Amino acid sequence: MTLLKQRVVIIFWLMSMAGLLPLIYVLDPPRNITLSSLFTVSIVFILTAIFSFKVKGTDIIVIQGIGLAAFLIFGLFIEALLTQLCIITYLLFQRVGKSDSYRIPVNLTMFLLVSISSGCAYYALGGQAVTGTRNVLALHLLPILAFYIAAYLTNSLLLTVIRRWLLNQQVVLKLFDRDSAWELVITALMLPLGIAFYFMYTTRGWEGMMMIAIPMVTLSVIMRQINNSQELVYFLQNVNHLGQQLTEELSVNRVFDHLFAQMPAMMTTADYLYVVLYTEPEHPKLVRLYRKNQESDFVPFQQEADISLSVYREAKTVTESGEVCARYPFLDAVSKGQVRSYLSVPMMHRGQVIGVLTIASHINRAFTKANKIGIEIVADFLAIGLENAKNYEIRKKESEHCPLTDLYNYRYMMKMIHQMDLDPSLAVFSIIMIDIDNFKRINDRFGHQNGNAILIGVANRLRKTIGERGIAARYGGEEFTVLLPEIDSGQCFSIAEAIRRTVATEPFMIFNEEDKRYDQIHVTISLGTATAPVDGTDPSELIYNADHAMYKGAKQQGKNRVARYL
Template structure:
């Protein structure tokens, strides 16, 4: 809510509340001679009940209105207003609102004041009275029902007004809060009526005789709703864990994780740090601000620094709900407006491999169950990241040549096949070319200098080809001493010229052998290659035939014609 709207609420309260209190007091002129102890007892019971509110979604509901109902019937409107206002202050204290939310004192006070006066007005209009009542006439029964129903309706109307005009919620859903209000009304108002009837006979003893069960009822219902809420979160957490396990790369795991955390609990900021035990540092790998993943600053910190270092060092989760707790760390890396924070270690094989930090701008944003949920999710995240990394490693191994780290034959053929399907689906023709490179007399290199020296040549050639081709194509190891280059969108004449440049790149600079079997200094040897070139659709009807055509060109046109040549299918 904007500061301007908060100020409006306080101004309305400053005008309406004192004026209404003065009007009610002077109009009804209440006298409580000899009954102050009873009123204090009513206040104590109402405050105790209000200390255990029932949370339904974002709405806090408390059952103190049953007790205030009994006080209203006996003592009148002024006493009921004062008792209700004390209960509201107790509730707000229990919720521990931040400085930015102090307007809720005024808004809730106004809501309860209007509800009290409106309900009482209907009660009086229908002929209701105060004091010792028989409650056995139609008039009294109608007045009681009018009081209860009016309070129920006014409460919902005021909630809608507050949410639409001040919180700007265009589609206010009142279903849950209305059902909860009706349910509680059916419970607490009969109990309030019982309290009133017993108070007539037993006086102050009745307040505690009925009031203590009220407190226990409020606690029980509060625990019930808290249990339901925690169970809901646990089920949601389990679902998140299952979703994370389906992600096959680390980026998707992190993206999914932060998205779900933002839905699960208040999170103005989310930080995920990766731990490097070798360098004893923490590196920020994911940063979320106001539910948006943003490019994070290059942040590397010592493994024992600040709040994050404390989480890492203790290997246990930490929760702070005030800025003062966080400010004890000189290096906490969190924005100045963060008031509440959760820090959770990400542990694998009993080692801390990461740190998850969640911060919110509200004070007391987190409860113990939030910390429990994040510990569970941190475990899911650790397993999901490990699985994703393992999958990526295995996939890389299956698609890359171990010696040169180039793509392998399997990747190349799968890529060409997929490309052919895409062209067919789009019903378009696009040039696709293959260059096959076969090193000349490579067996003699292995025989003369050893296989390790031969591997050096292959690795050196792989780097030369990658640097030369760059992003113009895909370099792959075809097998043995053969390499392939896949190029899209170039004319055959251009590809042929590119192949000539590659032939010269290989033959013009000797290859230096460091691991040869001969004793002495490094040896530089000349290497040449024969190359075959084919282009789709110039030389074949399908991209799948490219490798065969280029291979044929290389053997027939280059190898058999003296080697160190480029050949093409005519």
């Protein structure tokens, strides 16, 4: 919500309280007021707010039931005040954070209007102020029914207005849809409850009301515990599902993609999520940062400014709330001072901390013990997943790359040339075979270590010259191969010539062990090219033809040249 809308909401709430409450007092003044009765009903309202529970994701507060009783006993003014007390208590126990503080005036205003509409509907249909009766028929059931219907309709209408105007959500006003089903059920159940509250009060006083309030609150507590257990089971199921996905991925980036895609949905109170890796303890690295508000301000990471350093050193989970969060400048800067609670968990692998997972929220005390247990499990899964993916990537790289030059190896080159040959969308591709001239003489004269340096130097220039246009591989020994998808014969010859010039024009550095100094030598290469499908329809044939062009057309013709297969 924008700052302007928040200010409008607060002003409207203050004006509503200042203008409507005195008017209600005049039109329907309090009645039947005694200190004990008012205190008893207030306690019931507070307990109702504290022990709310959820059903199918809907918050259940039996406020309408006791609201009717308060309305019939004390009048609309007291009912409105007690409803305000109930809503304030409920929101405080929901741990509304600074970023959601607008919910307090919004809900107070909404329920004030609900109280007014309900009372007006009651009186409009002939309802009268009662001073106490034991006759059900004397209560005017039709006005009581109107009391509940007006409350439901007003609540639905105001929620739609709030979502559209304040929260900019695309919603359509529907009085009867799946989301409103539970509201209707609750409204229907509140009618007999409200009447029962009233009659117990009129027959037995505040003790009679407590005879209903105590079992009602007890039932609310039981339902709350059942709901909490269900939420914990559901949360741990999501944790287990996420953990399986993290450990099954074979790419480090994909591991983080899964984590940052699913964790915010699992932890709806999370406004920030980030991971710091300590694979190099002296140089920890912030690898990914999530911010719910999608801000892009860059905040450079410093380990001394973040809680993760303490978590890494002590290998223990840390969770804190309140102003203490401002002790950590990184978290404070990322959130612009809005963080009110955080949960920072070590990522353990084989008894070692390899990283720290931190979740932060604008809400005070946002993370429960269940959250702590679940996120610790996620952090361990994350550590295992990262290690598995890293080891797989290392093994994959080792199996596909030449350990000396870091170019692709023969196996990978053959796999790619077969894929190109079978790709129907690839109309043409070319291959370049390369051999270092007089390489045996270089080895014999300068030693194999310098020979390896020459191989590395040629590979670096080959990689730099080709760029993203093709795939460079070490074919074996002093031979290299370049695959060029969507490159025809003429383009291939030009690229090969550019490679030849790059190698030939700049000298290579070698170390002269006898004189203990670096010397420069010039190295040349011979190249042969072939293009599919004109120069070969089979990968083996294409390689043979390019190799043949290199030896017959380049090596035997003086070396340091490019030859095309004819």
